[in-house]
Amino acid sequence: MPLYVYQATGEGCEHCRDGFEALQGMSETPLERCPRCGAEVRKVPVSFSAGKGNVLSDGNLRSHGFQKLRRTDEGGYRREV
Numbered sequence: 001m002p003l004y005v006y007q008a009t010g011e012g013c014e015h016c017r018d019g020f021e022a023l024q025g026m027s028e029t030p031l032e033r034c035p036r037c038g039a040e041v042r043k044v045p046v047s048f049s050a051g052k053g054n055v056l057s058d059g060n061l062r063s064h065g066f067q068k069l070r071r072t073d074e075g076g077y078r079r080e081v
């Protein structure tokens with residue numbers, strides 16, 4: 001599941017001011033507000049560990065197994081691919 005980082009566009013709270021991470025499925029709607037204080041947030045590009053190259057390309061995401069498991073409402077995981 002891809003990892004996204006969100007950061008407050010304005011003041012924000014201690015949770016979102018410096019950015020926070022959120023795991024979301026590809027089909028989930030991106031967050032627009034901080035879950036704690038409700039401040040507007042924007043998605044920040046995530047840099048994975050250095051030296052891995054362009055890990056965010058579509059092909060790479062697929063080859064690394066992203067999108068394969070999706071968290072269900074019951075808290076388990078369901079294979080999607």
Ligand SMILES: [Zn+2]
Nearest residue numbers: 013016034037
């Ligand atoms: Zn906040």
